[in-house]
Amino acid sequence: MxxxxxxxxxxxxxxxxxxxxxxxxxxxxxxxxxxxxxxxxxxxxxxxxxxxxxxxxxxxxxxxxxxxxxxxxxxxxRNRKPIGTVSRQGKFLCIKTANPDKWEVMHRVQWESYHGKKIPEGFMIVFADGDCDNLSRDNLVCVRDSIGIVINHRNRANTANPELNKVIMLSESLNAMVNDRERLNKECV
Missing domain, CATH: 1.10.10 (Arc Repressor Mutant, subunit A)
Structure with missing residues (x-):
C-alpha cells in the first residue's frame, strides 16, 4: 500500500x-x-x-x-476583520467601517466625529504637527484641497511647532482666497 x-x-x-x-x-x-x-x-x-x-x-x-x-x-x-478594526495602510491609520471590506482613513473619521459633520467637498484634513498618528482634536485641521497640496508640496507647514504650522496654513488659506478674488475680478471685467 x-x-x-x-x-x-x-x-x-x-x-x-x-x-x-x-x-x-x-x-x-x-x-x-x-x-x-x-x-x-x-x-x-x-x-x-x-x-x-x-x-x-x-x-x-x-x-x-x-x-x-x-x-x-x-x-x-471571508471578511475576518470586524468592523472597527484599526490598521495601518501606508503612513495613515485606517478603520474598517462596513462589510464587505470598506476602510476609511482614521483622521477623516475622527475629524467628522469631533465636529459632527461631513468634511466639505473640496476640503481635506491635515495634521498640524505633521504626525499622522496624532488624532487629537486640535491636531486635525480642515483646509481646502488646493491649500493642502500647496502645504504638502512646499513642506512649509512641517515645522516642529504645531501652532506655527496652523498659522502657515491660515496664511496659505488667506493667499488662496485673495487669489480667488483676483481671478473672479478679472473674469468679471
Missing amino acids: LSEERVRSYAKRKGLNRIIKLMIATDEQRQWIVDNQAGMSRRQLTTCFNNRFGTSFSISQLTSYCRRRGLKADEIT
Whole structure:
C-alpha cells in the first residue's frame, strides 16, 4: 500500500491537481465538509477535518476541493476583520467601517466625529504637527484641497511647532482666497 505522502508526491510531479477528489472518499467526509465549511475559515476547516478523520490535507488542498464543489465561505469568514478594526495602510491609520471590506482613513473619521459633520467637498484634513498618528482634536485641521497640496508640496507647514504650522496654513488659506478674488475680478471685467 502506498503512503499518502508518496501519492501526493507522485500527483505533484505528474501535475494531477485533482488527486484530493480520490482522497476524500467517504460520503461522511463530503457531508462533513458541506455542513461545516461556511462557518469556519479554511485554516480551521482543514485542522478540524484532519483531526476528525485522521488525514493530513493542506489548507490549499481543502480550499481547492471546496472551490471545485462550489462551496463558498460566508461573509463572516471571508471578511475576518470586524468592523472597527484599526490598521495601518501606508503612513495613515485606517478603520474598517462596513462589510464587505470598506476602510476609511482614521483622521477623516475622527475629524467628522469631533465636529459632527461631513468634511466639505473640496476640503481635506491635515495634521498640524505633521504626525499622522496624532488624532487629537486640535491636531486635525480642515483646509481646502488646493491649500493642502500647496502645504504638502512646499513642506512649509512641517515645522516642529504645531501652532506655527496652523498659522502657515491660515496664511496659505488667506493667499488662496485673495487669489480667488483676483481671478473672479478679472473674469468679471
